[in-house]
Amino acid sequence: MLSVSQVARTWWPDAEAPNRAALARLRQLQRNSLITIESAFAHPELPLESPVATWLPSKRAPNFVETSRKVRSRWRGTAVPETIVVITNQAAAEFGGYPSPALRTDEITHDLHLAAVYLVYRRREPELARDWVSERIVRKTRPAAKGPIPDAMIRASSTLRVVEFAGAYSTERLQVFHEFCATRAWPYELW
Numbered sequence: 648m649l650s651v652s653q654v655a656r657t658w659w660p661d662a663e664a665p666n667r668a669a670l671a672r673l674r675q676l677q678r679n680s681l682i683t684i685e686s687a688f689a690h691p692e693l694p695l696e697s698p699v700a701t702w703l704p705s706k707r708a709p710n711f712v713e714t715s716r717k718v719r720s721r722w723r724g725t726a727v728p729e730t731i732v733v734i735t736n737q738a739a740a741e742f743g744g745y746p747s748p749a750l751r752t753d754e755i756t757h758d759l760h761l762a763a764v765y766l767v768y769r770r771r772e773p774e775l776a777r778d779w780v781s782e783r784i785v786r787k788t789r790p791a792a793k794g795p796i797p798d799a800m801i802r803a804s805s806t807l808r809v810v811e812f813a814g815a816y817s818t819e820r821l822q823v824f825h826e827f828c829a830t831r832a833w834p835y836e837l838w
Contacts, residue, residue, distance in 0.1 A: 704833075729759070761798050765799070779800075797835075809833050
């Protein structure tokens, strides 16, 4: 799932009217049954340029109270209408991926922000973005696993990193997530 504005600023940043240029191409894809363009409600996209917290197995755990305060304080606005793009079953069958099921506002907000994190990687570290593994794929590889399922993992030959978009995570939820990663010695980023 991406918002039209995410598509526009990523693939048509120099267009005179980026959103209009993006929508024109997206409508072609929709006519070919590869995507759907939908209206949904989501909280406005946060400016995400770096993780709120990172952890490596050789380091101390982040301050969960402070991290929770930071991630909770970001949510000031109310949900607003957003135009989103979702792949269809046909596109998933032809190119891979998973269409999004019907989602609640908080899930749409989460998925759009996770997409924003991916787009940061795509812009700054494209080689790592190519090794991005989504939650749905992680879940398929660990079907009977207990505990949290990371939003994404970067699995490259020399890199393993868990990527989590921390919505309004409580201190306890952050601790559970940390323990899950720490017992596996998985480094992580909380965005």
